[in-house]
Amino acid sequence: MKPQFRILLAQHYGMCFGVRDALAATEKVASRRPATILGELVHNEVVRQRLNALGAREGKLEAAGATTADVIVTAHGAADRDRKRWKDAGYRVTDTTCPLVRRAHVALSRLVLEGYTPIVIGKQGHVEVSGLTGDFPAAHVVLSDPEVEALPFSERFGVVAQTTQPIERVEDLLEKIRQRHPTAEVVFKDTVCQPTKDRQKALDQLCEVAEFVLVVGGHNSNNSLQLVEKARRRGCRAERVTRSTEIREDWLSGARVVGVTAGTSTLKESVEGVLRHLESLGGKRMASFQRTREPVKSLL
Numbered sequence: 001m002k003p004q005f006r007i008l009l010a011q012h013y014g015m016c017f018g019v020r021d022a023l024a025a026t027e028k029v030a031s032r033r034p035a036t037i038l039g040e041l042v043h044n045e046v047v048r049q050r051l052n053a054l055g056a057r058e059g060k061l062e063a064a065g066a067t068t069a070d071v072i073v074t075a076h077g078a079a080d081r082d083r084k085r086w087k088d089a090g091y092r093v094t095d096t097t098c099p100l101v102r103r104a105h106v107a108l109s110r111l112v113l114e115g116y117t118p119i120v121i122g123k124q125g126h127v128e129v130s131g132l133t134g135d136f137p138a139a140h141v142v143l144s145d146p147e148v149e150a151l152p153f154s155e156r157f158g159v160v161a162q163t164t165q166p167i168e169r170v171e172d173l174l175e176k177i178r179q180r181h182p183t184a185e186v187v188f189k190d191t192v193c194q195p196t197k198d199r200q201k202a203l204d205q206l207c208e209v210a211e212f213v214l215v216v217g218g219h220n221s222n223n224s225l226q227l228v229e230k231a232r233r234r235g236c237r238a239e240r241v242t243r244s245t246e247i248r249e250d251w252l253s254g255a256r257v258v259g260v261t262a263g264t265s266t267l268k269e270s271v272e273g274v275l276r277h278l279e280s281l282g283g284k285r286m287a288s289f290q291r292t293r294e295p296v297k298s299l300l
């Protein structure tokens with residue numbers, strides 16, 4: 001049977017080194033002792049089920065306590081005051097904060113020390129953003145034009161970004177902050193992580209040839225949702241699935257090339273399951289985009 005469509009995998013896709021290392025550290029602890037993860041380790045249902053099967057339970061970072069002696073701070077990080085609170089209460093804390101989230105914390109605290117009014121370009125209430133602003137309650141969080149409009153004047157603004165925001169959106173909002181307060185000094189520390197930039201850029205390549213893009217990722221994974229939104233902005237039809245069984249055949253109708261990518265918390269086996277399912281529906285894999293390994297040292 002002739003293939004009905006081609007399947008093209010993005011050059012960069014799927015689980016980043018930060019999530020991979022956080023998952024490995026959590027599995028190591030959970031396989032030895034009962035442990036409570038202080039939130040969702042990553043925003044991916046498949047990964048959460050895997051940890052649940054190991055006996056790891058989920059709690060809340062802001063809770064007063066946990067039922068296990070071991071607690072785990074997630075890859076999204078936490079405010080120093082929360083980390084300290086758990087340690088002071090006698091819990092054994094395993095900290096799986098991604099080094100690139102930590103870098104954003106350091107950048108923000110330096111800006112505050114230098115006297116800048118802190119701004120985080122990111123989603124209000126997202127766990128990473130709450131961790132960033134937790135130690136700096138005066139920080140402003142912006143992700144929309146009205147939020148930029150509402151910024152009170154300051155002579156000096158120091159800006160960082162949530163690590164998983166698309167860099168174009170961050171640069172656009174930065175420009176709007178400058179326009180809103182043209183006499184203010186606005187310093188920006190680019191804290192969008194390289195794996196996010198790589199996946200966004202690889203999506204641009206994908207959208208040049210694919211009519212339909214499938215993003216494999218958790219329903220509340222910010223970077224997976226950003227991939228879907230970006231593909232749609234570029235004129236591609238796009239949908240997100242957590243696993244292959246969620247794929248609807250009618251999504252594929254009329255597509256000669258189906259692009260596949262995945263968020264930074266998606267397991268390789270989830271992507272492989274989606275690829276195999278697409279093959280069973282008449283797709284044939286193309287080999288033009290090869291995945292390159294991320295040189296971890298160059299990201300730090």
Ligand code: SF4
Pocket residue numbers: 016017018019075098099100101163164193194195196223264
């Ligand atoms: S998405 Fe970026 S910041 Fe978040 S865990 Fe992965 S590498 Fe770290």
